[in-house]
Amino acid sequence: MIKLIITFCTFVLFTSYIVNASSPKSPKWAVTKRYGHERKTVLQFYFHDIVTGESPTVTLIAQPIGANPAELGFGSLLMADDPLTISPDRKSKLVGRAQGLYGGASQEGVNLVMGLTYGFVDGIYNGSTLIIFGRNSIMNPVRELPVIGGTGFFRGARGYAVAQTYDFNLTSYNAVVGYNVTVFHPY
Known part of the structure; x- marks a missing residue:
């Protein structure tokens, strides 16, 4: 009986080593871990909203x-x-693009409604997307937005994004926002 238990434990350890050694590695800006029948991925990146200048990334x-x-x-x-x-x-290294719409949704204060698809181009996430849709109170230094879905590696994703303004220019309206995104998604 003890030999059977030792054999079984050795088999489990060996197969888990094989699975982990052969699974693709996350890029340095993201970490994916498995929890039961689900994955949890945490991504850290910076969003560059360029309203004015030579190459604006936003247009009215x-x-x-x-x-x-x-x-x-x-x-x-x-x-x-x-x-x-x-x-x-x-x-710095491009890991993706945020594409979509946002608009002024508040008669008092500065609150946007954002519907953006975050398409990734790096590592195992290349070709995958996350969809973030919700209210963004941009005057708050830190805000939370819902992740409502995804495709590819992130198919069926749900979670949240914490956005923190890193830099905002009051003259040009250009902004750099740090994003820390936590998503749960099936295998």
Whole structure:
């Protein structure tokens, strides 16, 4: 009986080593771990929202009638194609792009409704996406947004993104936002 138990334990240890050794490694900006029938992935990257300059990544596509074009307040709608990098430096390694819409949704204060697809281009996440849709109170230094789905590696994802403004220029409206995203998704 003891030999059977030792043989079984050795088999379990050996097969778990084989599975872990052969599984693809996460890039340095993300960590994926298995929990039962689910994976938990934590990603850390920086979102570069460039409103003005040589190569803007955001453009105004709609504005309320009679609104001042210089103001991006309630009713303004913008389209984004923002780079996601591993550090706050825009020239650091590109890990993906955030593409979609956001708009002024509050008559008082500055609150956006964001619907963005975060498409990744690095490591085992290449070709996979996460969808973040929710209210973003951009004047708060830290805010939480829901992850409502995903594709590829993140198919069936659910979770949350914690966004923290790293840099915001009051003249150009350009911003760098750090994202820490936690998602749960099936194997």
